[in-house]
Amino acid sequence: MSLDFFTNLWKKKDLSAWLVVIRLLVGIEWFMAGLGKVLETAPTFPEGMAGTLGFFASANPNTWYVNLINNSFLPNAELFGYLVMLGELIVGITLILGLFTNFSAIASIFMNLNFFFAAAHLSPSTSSINWMMAGLGFVLLLGYGSKTVGLDSLIGSINYPLYRIFVDWFGFDKSMKAVK
DSSP: OHHHHSSSSOOOOOEEEEEEHHHHHHHHHHHHHHHHHHHTTTTTTTHHHHHHHHHHHTOOSOHHHHIIIIIGGGGHHHHHHHHHHHHHHHHHHHHHTTTTTTHHHHHHHHHHHHHHHHGGGGOOHHHHHHHHHHHHHHHHHHGGGSSSSHHHHOOOOHHHHHHHHHHHTTTTTHHHBBBB
């Protein structure tokens, strides 16, 4: 990677450069969220997860998700606290490095949908940020150009079969033109 990429970023007309910028921004967002939990609340975040989950379930309009919280998450609240903290850090680091971008994008989508169903009823801003981040996760997953500058391009296209599965599932052929 040379500095020419960054110098010419504003002049490029292809999507690859902008998908890399989106990947970096989403990665930084995840990393900072996870790092905040580790540095500021590490001893208390996982231990306080039961209270947080109980609060999320108290007025949640999604009864199926309330049942999931009560039956699966609450009995293992501390474990899920550590999983959230580590998941945010790992997804952030891998997106910043451009390593296993497809898997990181799927994890990002999964976490954002969970956060949406857990807390979207609390405020419109919580709802919209989770939809926006999940949407950006789909862009990173389906946008092949998001892997151009990063470790994915160095280790080869091992994620390509997963990319093909999603592209084919949405009805696109190999040239990315809609199938009639």
